[in-house]
Amino acid sequence: MRELKYAEAVRAALExxxxxDESVVIMGEEVGALGGVFTVTQGLVERFGEHRVLDxxxxxxxxxxxxxxxxxxGMRPVVEIMxxxxxxxxxxxxxxxxxxxxxxxxxxxxxxxxxxxxGGGGTNHGPQHSQSLESLFAHVxxxxxxxxxxxxxxxxMLREAVRSDDPVIFLESKNLYFRTSxxxxxxxxxxxxxxxxxxxxxxxTVVTAGRMVERCVLAAEELAAENVxxxxxxxxxxxxxxxxxIEASLRRTGKLAVVSEAVEFCGWGGEVAAWAGEHCFxxxxxPIVRVGSERVPIPYGHELExxxxxxxERIVAELRKLADY
Numbered sequence: 001m002r003e004l005k006y007a008e009a010v011r012a013a014l015e016x017x018x019x020x021d022e023s024v025v026i027m028g029e030e031v032g033a034l035g036g037v038f039t040v041t042q043g044l045v046e047r048f049g050e051h052r053v054l055d056x057x058x059x060x061x062x063x064x065x066x067x068x069x070x071x072x073x074g075m076r077p078v079v080e081i082m083x084x085x086x087x088x089x090x091x092x093x094x095x096x097x098x099x100x101x102x103x104x105x106x107x108x109x110x111x112x113x114x115x116x117x118x119g120g121g122g123t124n125h126g127p128q129h130s131q132s133l134e135s136l137f138a139h140v141x142x143x144x145x146x147x148x149x150x151x152x153x154x155x156x157m158l159r160e161a162v163r164s165d166d167p168v169i170f171l172e173s174k175n176l177y178f179r180t181s182x183x184x185x186x187x188x189x190x191x192x193x194x195x196x197x198x199x200x201x202x203x204x205t206v207v208t209a210g211r212m213v214e215r216c217v218l219a220a221e222e223l224a225a226e227n228v229x230x231x232x233x234x235x236x237x238x239x240x241x242x243x244x245x246i247e248a249s250l251r252r253t254g255k256l257a258v259v260s261e262a263v264e265f266c267g268w269g270g271e272v273a274a275w276a277g278e279h280c281f282x283x284x285x286x287p288i289v290r291v292g293s294e295r296v297p298i299p300y301g302h303e304l305e306x307x308x309x310x311x312x313e314r315i316v317a318e319l320r321k322l323a324d325y
């Protein structure tokens with residue numbers, strides 16, 4: 001077992017996969033000598049060399065396009081987008097090329113590409129560096145969308161992403177990079193796309209992902225003092241989405257809340273709510289509650305950001321109303 005911070009867990013996963021497979025290469029802006037703006041790739045260029053840790057020009061479209069070509073020819077590139085907001089410059093390459101090649105070639109080509117990107121708020125980086133864009137990628141056929149909420153998942157989900165023969169959008173919470181740590185068994189870990197029940201309960205189901213998992217657990221602990229047992233389900237992957245785990249929990253609790261850092265309007269939380277309403281209607285014993293970010297830019301400063309992004313206090317208030325329904 002190793003105790004690692006979230007950022008260290010990501011680095012350890014990259015190191016392990018690069019050591020195991022020479023076709024794994026890292027590309028990104030300042031990922032080499034600088035070690036990434038969040039130090040996630042620190043030390044990798046010294047260990048593996050500049051031919052496997054490549055500093056790219058400031059061109060997300062060019063970098064991702066290059067990586068897609070390399071992946072189609074047998075490499076396993078891991079691209080770091082400095083901030084997830086910047087990936088918008090590479091959407092054409094990701095959506096119209098990387099996500100479609102396997103389908104359009106009838107399986108003759110695959111794209112074993114991982115695109116890592118720090119996303120979300122909580123670090124005072126303002127409107128153009130704090131967005132949660134995961135709903136965009138969950139909408140695109142051909143992409144796997146991963147959102148680890150803790151160091152152990154960051155380690156094992158990234159290793160699985162690098163080994164995947166399909167492109168993986170790997171969304172890391174920069175707020176968790178250095179604030180959270182945990183014990184990681186680097187010898188064996190979870191496989192597949194199953195969700196994780198991080199806190200069991202019988203009164204209501206809370207489905208969440210990424211940074212919001214921590215806040216939902218804190219909310220559940222607060223409500224436990226009021227004899228309300230919330231089951232917190234960490235999806236881990238937005239696609240493929242483990243609807244079986246949602247259904248199993250909901251059939252026991254009868255009440256559902258979905259909490260996301262992404263904007264609530266047209267966000268992935270609406271898909272969870274719609275799926276539950278369609279497939280688990282007879283199990284529902286109350287309205288489905290969604291708690292997401294307001295549809296406004298993320299402001300600078302924690303106090304202002306807390307007016308936009310779901311806080312523990314806001315989650316508690318919504319769960320309490322649902323429990324009392």
